[in-house]
Amino acid sequence: MTKAIFLTILLAGLIVIGSSAPVFGAQLDTTLNPNNAESPFKMSYLKTVFIEYPNGGDLFDALGGTAWNTSGTADATNPGVQKLMMKLNEGIQQDGSQARISDLNVIYEFQLTGRNIQTSVDYRVVLEGTITNYIITEDSQKKLVDLGWRGLSTTSSIVIDGIEINIPLGVLATEEPILYRTFLGTEAESVLNRELMNAHYIVEQPLTNWHFLFDPTGINADANTFGLDESIQGFVVSSWTMGESSIREGRQVERVYEAEVMADEIYIIRSVQSADTANLSSIGFGALDVLDGVEIIGVTPTPPDDYMTTSTGGFPIMIIYGMAGMAAIGGIGFFIMSSRSMKKAAVGQQGIDPSRLVGYQTSASSGGYQTNRGEAQLKTDTDYTQSRNVYDDTQETAPQETAPQERTHNYKCTCDRGFNKNSCHIFRWQIIQCTNYWN
Numbered sequence: 001m002t003k004a005i006f007l008t009i010l011l012a013g014l015i016v017i018g019s020s021a022p023v024f025g026a027q028l029d030t031t032l033n034p035n036n037a038e039s040p041f042k043m044s045y046l047k048t049v050f051i052e053y054p055n056g057g058d059l060f061d062a063l064g065g066t067a068w069n070t071s072g073t074a075d076a077t078n079p080g081v082q083k084l085m086m087k088l089n090e091g092i093q094q095d096g097s098q099a100r101i102s103d104l105n106v107i108y109e110f111q112l113t114g115r116n117i118q119t120s121v122d123y124r125v126v127l128e129g130t131i132t133n134y135i136i137t138e139d140s141q142k143k144l145v146d147l148g149w150r151g152l153s154t155t156s157s158i159v160i161d162g163i164e165i166n167i168p169l170g171v172l173a174t175e176e177p178i179l180y181r182t183f184l185g186t187e188a189e190s191v192l193n194r195e196l197m198n199a200h201y202i203v204e205q206p207l208t209n210w211h212f213l214f215d216p217t218g219i220n221a222d223a224n225t226f227g228l229d230e231s232i233q234g235f236v237v238s239s240w241t242m243g244e245s246s247i248r249e250g251r252q253v254e255r256v257y258e259a260e261v262m263a264d265e266i267y268i269i270r271s272v273q274s275a276d277t278a279n280l281s282s283i284g285f286g287a288l289d290v291l292d293g294v295e296i297i298g299v300t301p302t303p304p305d306d307y308m309t310t311s312t313g314g315f316p317i318m319i320i321y322g323m324a325g326m327a328a329i330g331g332i333g334f335f336i337m338s339s340r341s342m343k344k345a346a347v348g349q350q351g352i353d354p355s356r357l358v359g360y361q362t363s364a365s366s367g368g369y370q371t372n373r374g375e376a377q378l379k380t381d382t383d384y385t386q387s388r389n390v391y392d393d394t395q396e397t398a399p400q401e402t403a404p405q406e407r408t409h410n411y412k413c414t415c416d417r418g419f420n421k422n423s424c425h426i427f428r429w430q431i432i433q434c435t436n437y438w439n
Helices: 002-019 058-063 079-094 168-175 177-183 187-192 200-204 317-344
Strands: 026-032 038-052 067-074 100-114 118-132 135-138 143-146 211-215 237-242 255-262 266-273 277-283 285-291 294-300 357-361 374-378 413-415 431-434
Touching: 026 200, 058 177, 067 168, 079 100, 100 168, 118 168, 143 285, 168 177, 168 187, 177 187, 187 255, 187 266, 277 294
Parallel strands: 026 277
Antiparallel strands: 026 038, 038 118, 038 266, 067 100, 100 118, 135 143, 143 294, 211 237, 237 277, 255 266, 285 294, 357 374, 413 431
16 A cells, blocks of 8 residues: 555656656747848846744744745837846847847746745746847848847846846845844845846857757648748748757856855855746858857758758767768677688587496386386496595495395304394394404
8 A cells, every 4th residue: 555655645746747848947938030131039037035033033933934925028119128238238249149038027026935944036037039130141142140148147136016036135125124234244145145137158159059050841742731931931940059068069057056144043045047948040051160259040031952960069970970980890890800710710629528428227127118218337346535425424324235245254143133143134124233344
């Protein structure tokens, strides 16, 4: 019964984990259309702050069981959003890109949940906007597209409708004044003053380390039967994906900052922001390049005729054939070495020479039936002392009944139970004293 309950809980956990969407610190999703002057993008930021009070205290009394949620939206007409657009464009310019954000909508949500041993504050901000000026140059065959704008970040304070959306400590100043006063002037202040809107890892990860794929569906003869958007009909779609943590792609790790605050009790503050990820697509076939230190792509409607690639981008197919050839050569070498080893092995009769063996019949007749069983033994017993049974040397052995011998016997026996001494059977339980000996 216990095993069944455990398996049920394990299965339920796997279902929940498998059906949950991954959570990232900063996540970019965009599809650029080089045929248009502007394209949409979406950037999401997420961070969680944990406030632990293992020994209770004033924060436990104030936060235990407390829960609240603050959320809102704003568009480009909001002064706070206008300031955010300006700061993001300044950051894009510092990264060397010429692209600009021309429109922006902001969605924010902050949620506090108080528990017995800790309180968590979840921060979430989503930017949905329009990017422009990403076309560097174009001709009749190719267009150069700027991708250096993708690290949308700002360290400035951004207030929308009286709510600070970029500095976590600022939210606590309006929603939880007791927390704000407790952390002000301590190490926790430096932890909570780290900006939420930070996507530097996305621009710092070279696009050559991202996974690359292109979809040729748009150039199929029957592409219109798939209900494709008109913008991609006649084109392939190139996609770059960042987020895998490996030696080639680079390590993607959580950003964790922690501090300890000594007030009426010891409180532990921990800020956690997961690794970043990005999905960047472009209409047409994109070839990576660098221009003045900024990563760009050269976009053509279709891929080159001789282009071969895999999900990691530009992996030559000849390397695959070469690896298969090396495996075949290795197999041939293995069989050659095995053949040589067999030829060097000893041939002919191995073990005991049959000429040194002699056969002995071991069967006995029973009535009119005789078997033909036998055994082989060495003709000489010179090596018998090397392999004889150690139990042959025991001082006392049980007497055994022996078959009649052709040798004569002299008996000096005193037998019990009235036996005649000349016909006395030599059994332990019948003899009191026996001094017989062999002639």
